[in-house]
Amino acid sequence: MRSLTVAWVSFAVCSVAFDVAAATRHPKSSEPSEQAERIRTYWRRFFAPPEAHDWQVELGAGRLYWQRADGERSTDWLLRLGAHRQLREWGEFVGAAVALDVSWSSQGTAQLTYRNTQTTLTVGLGYMHWHGPFRLDAMAEAGGLLRTVRVSDGVGPDRHGMRLDFAPGASVGAVVALGKTVHLGARFGMRYQPRRLDSLLLLEVGWLVGRDG
Amino acid sequence: MIRSFLFGLVVVAVMNGVACGVDNQVRDFLVYDVDSSTQQYRLMRSRIETLDNLREGRGSVAKLRGGGKANIENGNPETEQEWAEAIVVSGDSTPDIQVVVRDNGVAMPWDFHSAMMLTLYHHLEQASLFFDSLGVSPDVVGTMRVYYNMPITVNLWMLPLPLVTDNAAYISTIDAFVIPPQVILNDVPLYANRGVVVHEYSHAVFNRLVDADRRVPVYALESWDNLVVNERRSLDEGVADFFAAVAVSDPNFLAASISDAEELGIDRDVSVERLYDAALRASVQSDDLVDYDPYILGSVVASALWALRGSTDADTVTSAVVGALNRIKGIDERLTLTLFFDFVIEGLPADLQEAGCQLFAMRLDAVAGDLACVR
Numbered sequence: 391m392r393s394l395t396v397a398w399v400s401f402a403v404c405s406v407a408f409d410v411a412a413a414t415r416h417p418k419s420s421e422p423s424e425q426a427e428r429i430r431t432y433w434r435r436f437f438a439p440p441e442a443h444d445w446q447v448e449l450g451a452g453r454l455y456w457q458r459a460d461g462e463r464s465t466d467w468l469l470r471l472g473a474h475r476q477l478r479e480w481g482e483f484v485g486a487a488v489a490l491d492v493s494w495s496s497q498g499t500a501q502l503t504y505r506n507t508q509t510t511l512t513v514g515l516g517y518m519h520w521h522g523p524f525r526l527d528a529m530a531e532a533g534g535l536l537r538t539v540r541v542s543d544g545v546g547p548d549r550h551g552m553r554l555d556f557a558p559g560a561s562v563g564a565v566v567a568l569g570k571t572v573h574l575g576a577r578f579g580m581r582y583q584p585r586r587l588d589s590l591l592l593l594e595v596g597w598l599v600g601r602d603g
Numbered sequence: 604m605i606r607s608f609l610f611g612l613v614v615v616a617v618m619n620g621v622a623c624g625v626d627n628q629v630r631d632f633l634v635y636d637v638d639s640s641t642q643q644y645r646l647m648r649s650r651i652e653t654l655d656n657l658r659e660g661r662g663s664v665a666k667l668r669g670g671g672k673a674n675i676e677n678g679n680p681e682t683e684q685e686w687a688e689a690i691v692v693s694g695d696s697t698p699d700i701q702v703v704v705r706d707n708g709v710a711m712p713w714d715f716h717s718a719m720m721l722t723l724y725h726h727l728e729q730a731s732l733f734f735d736s737l738g739v740s741p742d743v744v745g746t747m748r749v750y751y752n753m754p755i756t757v758n759l760w761m762l763p764l765p766l767v768t769d770n771a772a773y774i775s776t777i778d779a780f781v782i783p784p785q786v787i788l789n790d791v792p793l794y795a796n797r798g799v800v801v802h803e804y805s806h807a808v809f810n811r812l813v814d815a816d817r818r819v820p821v822y823a824l825e826s827w828d829n830l831v832v833n834e835r836r837s838l839d840e841g842v843a844d845f846f847a848a849v850a851v852s853d854p855n856f857l858a859a860s861i862s863d864a865e866e867l868g869i870d871r872d873v874s875v876e877r878l879y880d881a882a883l884r885a886s887v888q889s890d891d892l893v894d895y896d897p898y899i900l901g902s903v904v905a906s907a908l909w910a911l912r913g914s915t916d917a918d919t920v921t922s923a924v925v926g927a928l929n930r931i932k933g934i935d936e937r938l939t940l941t942l943f944f945d946f947v948i949e950g951l952p953a954d955l956q957e958a959g960c961q962l963f964a965m966r967l968d969a970v971a972g973d974l975a976c977v978r
Contacts, residue, residue, distance in 0.1 A: 459717040460669030460752045461696035497715040500644070500790045502635060504715040539703060539713050541633075545645035549633060551703035551711040585658070585699055 446474045452592035454493045468493040485518025501544025509536045523567040531559045629710040634722045660698045671695030675757045686819040726797045730804035737925045748779040773806035791859045798847040798856025805843035812928045833887045834940045836897040841904025873905040884969035907966040914958045923950030941973040
């Protein structure tokens, strides 16, 4: 959790730094000053506006906060493979996303052990726009949640089970492009499972692929 | 493409709706129970008949609640009102037990806490059925609130500190079972130990039958002799251990949950011969409500009743014990341990009464002369 916090703070600092650069990049006067141009050139070495492209493919890792049967909350690790695509035919502010999430946990006592996995495949549709090297998105999502369980009691054979549920949700994310092909980002999402609301916090690294420009 | 995706979502949503509908119709569950042939806890297929709402853990036997805390707001209550408000429950919530239904129609809890809550409900239902078979109808206890994974806390400088963990309790003032988190022991959780659940259910039965359904025991409000209060509390613990041992056919039912009982100073095996001797009697007479350990004399009571099974069958003894509990109802300050055993002996078949008298006179050495059959 501390590493996530550090990452968020770093991201915020980067954002502020870029805002300074962005402000100087679009000065109110018609001719940028020499100093502003130096700052812009400096920051563009790190945060370059991406070129036109079809897909942004992302790998993410973070924490899933889910409500247990007794109402308390547990946190598990969560891995994500996802992709975003700007739907240019609908303008510059609409995008779609697809994400595959996997999380796992283990809990037990004595010889009884429950091992759970949650695999979610969702698609999303909503706001998505690049502001210079920054991309912001806010999407409504829906998909399927596959839950599997393996139980061992130390006496008999392991028992297995699985269950498929509908999992609507929403997420907001922010990424910054680095060097035109890589981007880093953070994401917060909520996922509604019948009667309970789980949340997730992710850090992502992504690649801009399929450039058509 | 988009049409296919939307169709897929509809299919998943419908499947989910079907699954939710199935939940409340399932009666066979995979619960953690004791295998009577090996006395080992393992996952077993078992029926739960009385659940009305599986996800919320609600049925005619119990209404489960999750999380929150039971805080001791008043550590020194005196009046009935103060006793009733001494422990305050807050922050609890409706459970969300989730299962996956397997091909053979058995519902398997999806996660550990779902499994433990379902197991707890199962054990409570079994306890209810056990007492029903002894003539104590489930209506006597009714639908009991059960607070699962709820720490019992006490305020220290405004901060609630956990006071009780790794336990299970029936608390009469809130008329509920409280299951604190298990954080130290790493054996079968106490709440998953069917013997322990029967023990706690027995306290609720004792409350209904002997304490006449009063939430605050009379001895907490009146100035009774230590002897009367302590024997009464030990009787409550003793019959609870006896019923638990009978229900799971294991005189040392606690061992599954507390493997290092000796190190912890816990000695509750009801098959061990124990005596109510002069030294114990002195402690029963002198210790006050706070200092007294009711389990020592309680184990004497339980072991004496358990030993009587050697002369007859378990049903005969348990029926006599329930009969005696019914007869001591409302006998407050005049209730003694020997009076209870007098009623047990009278509840036995005529040909067993002499054997019962001899056994109890030997085990209740310090008070044997007070037994009616000895006087």
